[in-house]
Amino acid sequence: MTVEPVDTVLFAEPGARWRAVAYGPALCLSIVLLELATGSPVHWFALLFCGALIASFVALQVIAGQRHVSVQLTDSALRAGTELLPVSGIAEILPARAEAKYEEEWESARALGELSGVPRRRTGVGLRLRDGSVVQAWAKDHRGLRAALTTALQTEENGADR
Structure with missing residues (x-):
């Protein structure tokens, strides 16, 4: 067994x-x-x-x-709404929006899930995927999601190095 x-x-x-x-x-x-x-x-x-x-x-x-509008990040996947994105498919987490007038490139990217954009009262987190495309993950606690994604990507990279 x-x-x-x-x-x-x-x-x-x-x-x-x-x-x-x-x-x-x-x-x-x-x-x-x-x-x-x-x-x-x-x-x-x-x-x-x-x-x-x-x-x-x-x-x-x-x-x-x-x-x-639920979000769950595990060691292997990020689920935003009904869309499941493997952590291995994420190349990098894009920097948060600076206090500038101009939008970051990822802010106009497709939001994960089947909704047309980032849900209300949620903040986007830019992700560059391994295929080169850019998407937005989102959460109310976007700083917590960003930190957890960083940890998951570091764990993924360390596991791939072995």
Whole structure:
């Protein structure tokens, strides 16, 4: 029996968290408690309906967020959304944007994943691939992703040197 090595997760962002589903129902519950405390009529049906409706819509958003704007970097691959890029395919990490007026070349490159660009509230990290093309990885914590990518590339290079 052979045991396959498990990749170590170097960086991860979930894209969306399930706790957000509870916010709408929690707000409706606080309204129920407020109505009970003030002695006004309690709108049971409306508040239950609104709480369930809000929770279901947010659950769809969480599922979409986890599928399309999550990022995970392991020893062997970078997954941005639904796109998987092997670490061995990355030639270099391009420098971060300087405090200049001009865009870096990688800022207009294709973003990883199937989205048309870097998702909102995420920052791009330029990557030059071994085939010479340039792409953008992205994350909320772009500095953390850049550091983890640097570590992964150094590990990859050290492993290839052996």
